[in-house]
Amino acid sequence: MHTGKRTALYTAVILVFLALTCFASILLGSRRVPFHFLIDLITGKDRTSLEAAVLLRRVPRTVFGLLAGAALGVSGALMQAITKNPVADPSILGVNTGASLFVVCGISFLHITTASQYIWLALAGAGLTAVLVYGIASLGNGGATPLKLVLAGSAASVALGSLVSTVMLPNSNVMNSFRFWQVGSIGGATWDSIMLMLPFLAVGLVLAFVMAPFLNTLLLGDEMAAGLGVNPGVVRGLSALSGIVLCGATTALAGPIGFVGLMVPHVLRMCLGSDLRRLIPLSALTGAVLLLFSDIIGRLIGYPGETEAGIVMAMIGAPVFIAIVRKVRIRSL
Amino acid sequence: MNNIKDKTLQGTQTGSKTTERIFRGSKKRRARWKLVSFFLALAVVVLCLLTLTVGNTFYSLPEVFRVLTAGGGTDAMRFTILTLRLPRMICGLLAGLSFGVAGYLFQTILRNPLASPDIIGISSATSTAAVFCLLILNLPNSVVPAIAVLTGLLVTLLIYLLSVTNGAFSQSRMILIGIGVQAIANAFTNYLLSRAAEYDTAATLQWLSGSLSGSTMEKVPVFAVCSGVLFVVVALLRHQLPVILLGDAFATGLGVNLRKMYPALLASGVILTATATAITGPIASVAFLAGPIASGIAGRGQNNLLPSGLMGAVLVLGADLVGQNLLPARYPVGVITGLLGAPYLILILLRLGAKGR
Structure with missing residues (x-):
């Protein structure tokens, strides 16, 4: 089938899934609400009953899930394109732990309590860790191979994780507020947190869309790109900035959620080729569906409570990671 | 004729000199090792x-x-002394020895300094099993090591089977798959923690970062017997290790049955790791650090099983003393050893980079 047609078909399918998961996300949860209340709510017949209130409470969570998923998906697509590495993902690169460390330090040393304050800290932590890990992995003459990148990431995670414990353990207040942030959940989302995240996502996504054609040129190789009038350093830098803003802002508000950025672009690239002008918007859509889907799964398997989306995501994502590793040729490890 | 004779004579002379030098070198290394x-x-x-x-x-x-x-x-x-410090000392000693020996076994057999049980997900998986037993099933402490050991063995088998593709086994792939398995295990542990009662979580979190504070005299007998038996097994098999170091072909040629020896040694390593993890929690980086540090001091290319075990004990007991006494707050031993592990991992990556891998 022609790639254009295949893309159109895929887009249609993913949009249907998007609608379905949105419905499911509003309808399903620890309080069971019969279907006709949803119809009443949409048609405007009933907006005041308890059931309607429950359904309305799930709307910000759904919106937040969509936005966070889109951000993580695009961030993964960008990171894989920049590093030319199939296993690049915020969680694998240890970026989440970096953000955690900065947030913990903020909570315990600067006595920060509101999300609007630690979004900046998380961004700084994510950015620094990403640069550090990638820098360490690309030392020496083999470049940043998947094996080196993953190991540099886990080295950073171990080190930063120990630092997090050192800061956190003496102070049980910090430990409590951190514990809830650390699991990665979109359950606590409110309209306020969405408004807080929105400017970051807007900047990140616009930058990603602008960069897509240039990243395509970069896939031809740095020299070819330079010959075509594209500055590889600038393109990489701006794309990396966009990727870090997207995953840092999401991590600050939702906690560390891994594997969205790993799975989505990888699977899409297999089906639709590596044209980033297609890949980036579709990664956004697919990431949104995937995160919302795992949030719904978490609500179902955790019933009557719920299991955080970050945990469900790791349980789905890690096997996919293993499958990818099994497929990569040994030489390029 | 004479010429040839001279040359032969010369040959044997230099030959004996070389042999002598080899013997002297070997003696020197042996002395250093001791x-x-x-x-x-x-x-x-x-x-x-x-x-x-x-x-x-x-x-x-x-x-x-x-x-x-x-x-x-x-x-x-x-x-x-008897209720607080003695069990702490015994558990720290046994855990250090176990992690050190297990790490050395893994690193030797898989021929990669990164392939220690705490990096390739075995410690995480056994931790998950232990947390499951303690938080959800409420099993008594004495049963937990057995289940941890069983899980450890199964997970190792799984990681091994997954890293064989098209009939070829790759160590790099095994490490990456191990890291994937680790992610699953950690997710599952987090899930269990979020299900658990509030008052259980604090103790479990401390245990998860690797701590000797939960050591009691009741835990000592099970721990001592399990790890003691395994130490004896490993000690009996220790002469095979230098032969294995020479490579598969040589080892087979010298009469080592690799099909039996690899599983036996790896299983011993897994059991040691799992038992120690069930008692003290996964003390970060000890298995990963002990072997390379010991080999660095005692000299590479020989059987460093004993120095590695001792180095593991030094790391655990030393880090525990630092964490308990020298810092403004009390830290579990795993936090301190975790901080030590990271710079070393980065050092290894630098070396890998220099080799152009």
Whole structure:
């Protein structure tokens, strides 16, 4: 089938899934609400009953899930394109732990309590860790191979994780507020947190869309790109900035959620080729569906409570990671 | 004729010289190995004694000996030394030895300094099993090691099977898959923690970062018997290790049955790791650090099983003393060793980079 047609078909399918998961996300949860209340709510017949209130409470969570998923998906697509590495993902690169460390330090040393304050800290932590890990992995003459990148990431995670414990353990207040942030959940989302995240996502996504054609040129190789009038350093830098803003802002508000950025672009690239002008918007859509889907799964398997989306995501994502590793040729490890 | 004879004579002479040099070198290395082992053992003994004497209150050595042997001393003293410090010392010693030996076995057999059980997900998986037993099934402490061991063995088998593609096994792939397995195990642990009762989580979190504070005398017998048996098994198999180091083809040629030896040695490593993890929690980086540090001091290319085990004990007991006494707050031992592990991992990556892997 022609790639254009295949893309159109895929887009249609993913949009249907998007609608379905949105419905499911509003309808399903620890309080069971019969279907006709949803119809009443949409048609405007009933907006005041308890059931309607429950359904309305799930709307910000759904919106937040969509936005966070889109951000993580695009961030993964960008990171894989920049590093030319199939296993690049915020969680694998240890970026989440970096953000955690900065947030913990903020909570315990600067006595920060509101999300609007630690979004900046998380961004700084994510950015620094990403640069550090990638820098360490690309030392020496083999470049940043998947094996080196993953190991540099886990080295950073171990080190930063120990630092997090050192800061956190003496102070049980910090430990409590951190514990809830650390699991990665979109359950606590409110309209306020969405408004807080929105400017970051807007900047990140616009930058990603602008960069897509240039990243395509970069896939031809740095020299070819330079010959075509594209500055590889600038393109990489701006794309990396966009990727870090997207995953840092999401991590600050939702906690560390891994594997969205790993799975989505990888699977899409297999089906639709590596044209980033297609890949980036579709990664956004697919990431949104995937995160919302795992949030719904978490609500179902955790019933009557719920299991955080970050945990469900790791349980789905890690096997996919293993499958990818099994497929990569040994030489390029 | 004469010429040839001369040359042959010369040949044998240089030959004997070379042999002599090899023997001398070997003797020198052997002496260094013995010296290093002796000093490591001495360090372990000193650290054990420090664990017994130093703490909130300091007790002098004669006092400690009186309590241990003759049953003298005040009640407070007896409580501190016999109930708090002695089990802490024994558990730290056994855990250090176990992690050190297990790490060395893995690194030797998989021929990669990164392939230690705490990096390739085995520690995480056994932790998950232990957390499951403690938080959800509420099993007694004595059963937990058995289940942890079983899980460890199964997960190792799984990681191994997954890293064989098209009939070819790759160590790099095994490490990456291990890291994937680790992610699953950690997710599952987090899930269990979020399900657990509030008052259980604090203790479990401390255990998860690797701590000797939960050591009690009741845990010592199971731990001692399990790891003791495995130490004996590994000690009996130790002569195979230098042969394995030569490579598969050589080892087979020299009469080592690799199909039996690899699984036996790896299984011993897994059991040691799992037992120690079930008691003290996954003390980060000890298995990963002990072998390379010991080999660095005692010299590479020989059987460094004993120095590695001793180095593991030095790391655990030393880090515990630092974490308990020298810092403004009390930290579990795993936090300190975790901080040590990271720079070393980065060093290895630099070396990998230099080799152009």
